[in-house]
Amino acid sequence: MKRKAKKYDYGRCEICNTVMQEKRISQDFWIRKKLIVVEDVPAGVCPNCGEKVVKADVGRWIIRLIENSERIAKAPRISVPTIKFDIKEATF
């Protein structure tokens, strides 16, 4: 007998104890000074404070993705602004 796939229960937020909601997120990683973005990652997101958690198997799969240099070489590029924090020009 087949059952409908049950939604994974992310439980409550470790920080503020709000019930986590499943969302698809973009997760960024710095690998050897290069920024890699993994899109559409299923994750539990806290609607209150924004804390994010991923399941262990999702985390393992992300590691395989970001270590796949062939796949990364073929991945589309985005350009992002990079701004230097210059303490000399800062006014607090």
Ligand SMILES: [Zn+2]
């Ligand atoms: Zn929270």
